[in-house]
Amino acid sequence: MQRYFFANRFSIKASIFTEMIKNNYKVLGVMSGTSLDGIDLAYCHFEVSENETWNFTIEFAETIPYPEDWMVILKEAIHYSEGRLQSLNEAYTEHLSEVISLFITKHALKELDAVCSHGHTILHQPERGMTLQIGNLPFLAKKTQQTVVCDFRVQDVALGGQGAPLVPIGDQLLFGKYDYCVNLGGFANVSFKKKNQRIAYDICPVNIVLNHYASQLGFAYDKDGEWAASGTLNVSLLQALNELDFYKMSAPKSLGLEWVQEHVFPSLDASGETPKNILRTFVEHVAEQLALQFSENASVFITGGGAYNRFLIQRIQQRKSLKIKIPNPEIVEFKEALVFGLLGVLKLRGEDNCLSSVTGAVKNHSSGKVFLP
Secondary structure (H helix, E strand, C coil): CCCCCCHHHCCCCCCCCCCCCCCEEEEEEEEECCCCCCEEEEEEEEEECCCCCEEEEEEEEEEECCCHHHHHHHHHHHHCCHHHHHHHHHHHHHHHHHHHHHHHHHCCCCCCCEEEEEEEEEEEEHHHCEEEEECCCCHHHHHHCCCEEECCCHHHHHCCCCCCCCCHHHHHHHCCCCCEEEEECCEEEEEEEECCEEEEEEEEECHHHHHHHHHCCCCCCCHHHHHHHHCCCCHHHHHHHHCCHHHHCCCCCCCCHHHHHHHHHHHHHHCCCCHHHHHHHHHHHHHHHHHCCCCCCCEEEEECHHHHCHHHHHHHHHHCCCEEECCCHHHHHHHHHHHHHHHHHHHHCCCCCECHHHHCCCCCECCCEEECC
């Protein structure tokens, strides 16, 4: 089955590397999410103690917005042919190398163990053994003149897993004191401890839908959820959304843009509702799906762009009594880049960074490719 592995077109192959075992690491975590906010870069310091307690600091962090032409391309790329995707992969890797190099120069980063990059997801269909994150080609290491750890999802899918979510290992090691860790990005995902295992899964779409309809009002996103708050709830549309088959499935499970385009956008567009009313209804849908995941009075750590959607947070709290913790903006906005930095460090240490209890893979494993400059 085609899995969109394009690296074999290049003479450079994943280099054999020696495991890097030490107590301190300085890495650049790089993430591009499905909401297309931009490329997140976070220069992070990690420290691990003898009893394997992890601590971190984010020294510098920045989001580089996509130019309009790249936003259009990335939105449409799901429909590209394999040949066109191959060309896009090369072009995007080139673009990513420029963004990374400029960040390194701007902040005069002299000490850097690795660039740990997620790339940008174009296709994610684990049920078909398929996932593609562009921007992970081997020449990224040569262009940036840095060791690169990347392409974290492919191995998990090959091992029968969902290839997502991958952030829960970071939740476990860095934010384990909270009952639930939630990221509200293009999609909402949750992770928590159950019977001494980390459990995690995608809950529902969030910003990938909200931003789409905010754009119809002339805005990149719905600031504070103000447009949604001014809309009118469509109860029958809300019921139809809540009855989608995905919500009846057991974990592990994950979502992709393809699912939204097939199951969500058609229903919302066919409703004939205004963008404001769609935003109002979809916020209610997200709040309801989120509240169902939590036990009463639980502590919930929320990050991602959706953490700034005040109306959404209010609707969640009105559905269930929770102790919601929204951290400082640096962690809200750059948690995923931070965690992909950690995933890279774990890979360099030869330690597991993908949990079978989360993804459904046949075993825990150390995922990612390492390329040397």
